[in-house]
Amino acid sequence: MKAFVTLDGVRKQWSPTVSVGPLSLEVARGEMVALLGPSGSGKTTVLRLLAGFEALDAGRIVVGGEDVTAVPPAKRRFGMVFQHYALFPHLDVGENVAFGLTARGAAAADQVRAKVAEALALVDLAGFERRRVYELSGGQQQRVALARALAPEPRVLLLDEPLSNLDPALRERTRRELRTLITRVGITSVFVTHEQEEAFDLGDRVAVLHDGRLEQAATPDELYEHPASLFVATFVGRANVVRGALAGALGARDGQIVVVRPERLRFADAGVPGVVRERRYTGAAAFYQVDTEPGDRLEVQAGPGAARVGERVYLEATGVMTFAEGGGGVRP
Numbered sequence: 414m415k416a417f418v419t420l421d422g423v424r425k426q427w428s429p430t431v432s433v434g435p436l437s438l439e440v441a442r443g444e445m446v447a448l449l450g451p452s453g454s455g456k457t458t459v460l461r462l463l464a465g466f467e468a469l470d471a472g473r474i475v476v477g478g479e480d481v482t483a484v485p486p487a488k489r490r491f492g493m494v495f496q497h498y499a500l501f502p503h504l505d506v507g508e509n510v511a512f513g514l515t516a517r518g519a520a521a522a523d524q525v526r527a528k529v530a531e532a533l534a535l536v537d538l539a540g541f542e543r544r545r546v547y548e549l550s551g552g553q554q555q556r557v558a559l560a561r562a563l564a565p566e567p568r569v570l571l572l573d574e575p576l577s578n579l580d581p582a583l584r585e586r587t588r589r590e591l592r593t594l595i596t597r598v599g600i601t602s603v604f605v606t607h608e609q610e611e612a613f614d615l616g617d618r619v620a621v622l623h624d625g626r627l628e629q630a631a632t633p634d635e636l637y638e639h640p641a642s643l644f645v646a647t648f649v650g651r652a653n654v655v656r657g658a659l660a661g662a663l664g665a666r667d668g669q670i671v672v673v674r675p676e677r678l679r680f681a682d683a684g685v686p687g688v689v690r691e692r693r694y695t696g697a698a699a700f701y702q703v704d705t706e707p708g709d710r711l712e713v714q715a716g717p718g719a720a721r722v723g724e725r726v727y728l729e730a731t732g733v734m735t736f737a738e739g740g741g742g743v744r745p
């Protein structure tokens with residue numbers, strides 16, 4: 414992969430005890446990378462370092478072969494979209510989108526008008542120039558924010574949880590639109606989210622952050638099938654984490670931790686014995702909580718009529734992942 418954006422050993426020391434990094438990550442031209450991690454893991458910090466809003470304590474940032482570590486934000490030619498889209502309520506849609514253009518003061522009025530129209534057409538809001546911001550739905554406001562970020566033709570688009578204050582139904586639709594749009598524009602982008610589904614849906618690759626460290630950067634398939642650490646295995650997707658006797662019964666060696674996904678367990682004629690304690694049916698799938706004889710409880714995903722509550726069953730694993738205690742992944 415030829416990198417367009419390179420984070421090279423980037424680190425921010427917020428206080429004697431809190432730091433983010435050092436971390437290294439490469440983003441290819443036209444690629445969309447999702448930064449995924451729990452609250453406080455460092456996602457926004459990485460984005461702000463990229464944008465130049467925060468100074469690095471170590472490392473460097475290279476864009477298109479140019480070291481931009483000391484380049485101020487306005488000169489980096491990055492577009493930003495934030496969680497609270499921060500449109501100016503007293504300006505109309507056209508003035509909002511023109512903001513980054515007029516602020517630079519270089520272009521003539523006609524050129525600005527043309528660029529605004531082009532950016533609005535890009536987000537399917539052609540002709541919305543004179544509309545007031547408060548007349549728009551949340552999804553439309555988000556698209557205006559995107560048009561504003563794209564109008565100055567940035568080299569890289571940075572998005573920090575841009576969908577998180579939309580209601581769930583709208584969020585999913587807006588996510589699709591965002592994906593289509595970013596693909597159409599073909600812009601290199603880095604997208605922050607704490608939701609796995611969003612990261613998987615939008616990211617060509619997903620970079621998982623945990624406590625300021627980059628745990629793994631890989632395609633969604635690779636992350637799910639071959640997590641590099643116990644954290645990634647459990648943060649991404651549903652997972653049973655098993656230690657001790659049950660881990661041994663599932664094939665682990667001494668001291669290893671086994672992670673097995675619910676859909677990788679099935680009811681069989683022989684295997685780990687247990688009793689079904691609960692059944693949860695979501696429509697698309699059924700989940701069974703099984704208390705196993707070796708001890709731990711396992712969640713099994715199976716057909717809606719695969720077992721009854723109270724039934725004695727045997728479980729067979731069709732795929733397990735093993736990890737060293739406190740360490741990284743062990744590939745089978």
Ligand SMILES: Nc1ncnc2c1ncn2[C@@H]1O[C@H](COP(=O)(O)OP(=O)(O)OP(=O)(O)O)[C@@H](O)[C@H]1O
Pocket residue numbers: 427428431432433450451452453454455456457458459607
């Ligand atoms: N301006 C700041 N001053 C001091 N510490 C900060 C600052 N910004 C972030 N931090 C600390 O850095 C760590 C990472 O914070 P960051 O905001 O990057 O996390 P995040 O992954 O974006 O979390 P969230 O999902 O809650 O937005 C946290 O421990 C946070 O307290």
Ligand SMILES: [Mg+2]
Pocket residue numbers: 456457458
């Ligand atoms: Mg954040």
